Amino acid sequence: xxxxxxxxxxxxxxxxxxxxxxxxxxxxxxxxxxxxxxxxxxxxxxxxxxxxxxxxxxxxxxxxxxxxxxxxxxxxxxxxxxxxxxxxxxxxxxxxxxxxxxxxxxxxxxxxxxxxxxxxxxxxxxxxxxxxxxxxxxxxxxxxxxxxxxxxxxxxxxxxxxxxxxxxxxxxxxxxxxxxxxxxxxxxxxxxxx
Numbered sequence: 001x002x003x004x005x006x007x008x009x010x011x012x013x014x015x016x017x018x019x020x021x022x023x024x025x026x027x028x029x030x031x032x033x034x035x036x037x038x039x040x041x042x043x044x045x046x047x048x049x050x051x052x053x054x055x056x057x058x059x060x061x062x063x064x065x066x067x068x069x070x071x072x073x074x075x076x077x078x079x080x081x082x083x084x085x086x087x088x089x090x091x092x093x094x095x096x097x098x099x100x101x102x103x104x105x106x107x108x109x110x111x112x113x114x115x116x117x118x119x120x121x122x123x124x125x126x127x128x129x130x131x132x133x134x135x136x137x138x139x140x141x142x143x144x145x146x147x148x149x150x151x152x153x154x155x156x157x158x159x160x161x162x163x164x165x166x167x168x169x170x171x172x173x174x175x176x177x178x179x180x181x182x183x184x185x186x187x188x189x190x191x192x193x194x
Contacts, residue, residue, distance in 0.1 A: 014185045017030070027065040030191035032058060032075070037158075039077055039187045043167070044180035053093065057081035062191050064114070064121075064157070071114040073124050077107040097174035098176045109139075121159065123160050130170040139153060139187060158190035 060075035094101040111126020128137035144159030
């Protein structure tokens with residue numbers, strides 16, 4: 001007779017086998033875990049220090065077909081949810097000359113090109129829209145993996161991604177050249193399979 005622990009381990013192993021079979025057979029849909037998904041940014045300030053901040057309100061979905069090495073990503077970022085740790089500066093960043101959050105409350109990243117290195121996502125290329133302007137952007141994976149969470153039993157995939165772009169491409173030219181044009185972005189993502 002099997003113990004509860006043995007039964008639980010056998011059930012988890014069986015579910016893991018089903019996930020592996022499903023991964024080879026069809027695309028899987030994931031929803032971003034908002035508590036573990038954030039976008040960080042940084043740029044040089046007057047050639048001395050580095051301005052850093054993050055966006056905490058990000059929604060989205062991911063589809064992965066690991067057998068076919070294809071997929072898609074759809075993310076929306078609330079531009080008003082920016083935080084640098086200094087509230088008065090956050091207000092400036094949300095203002096008309098920079099993000100223009102009142103007129104453009106949401107930035108978007110929509111991609112249908114995912115590059116794989118073996119079984120891992122290596123890069124995601126799509127259109128990034130900020131202040132109503134869309135430009136091609138590639139998020140390069142620093143790391144990516146999937147795992148089975150125990151309670152509740154579910155697959156979670158995620159990783160760390162980075163990209164750089166000139167803010168002037170999106171019409172954000174305030175304080176140039178004293179504040180750098182080049183913005184570095186790091187995105188941490190965790191997504192739960194549906």
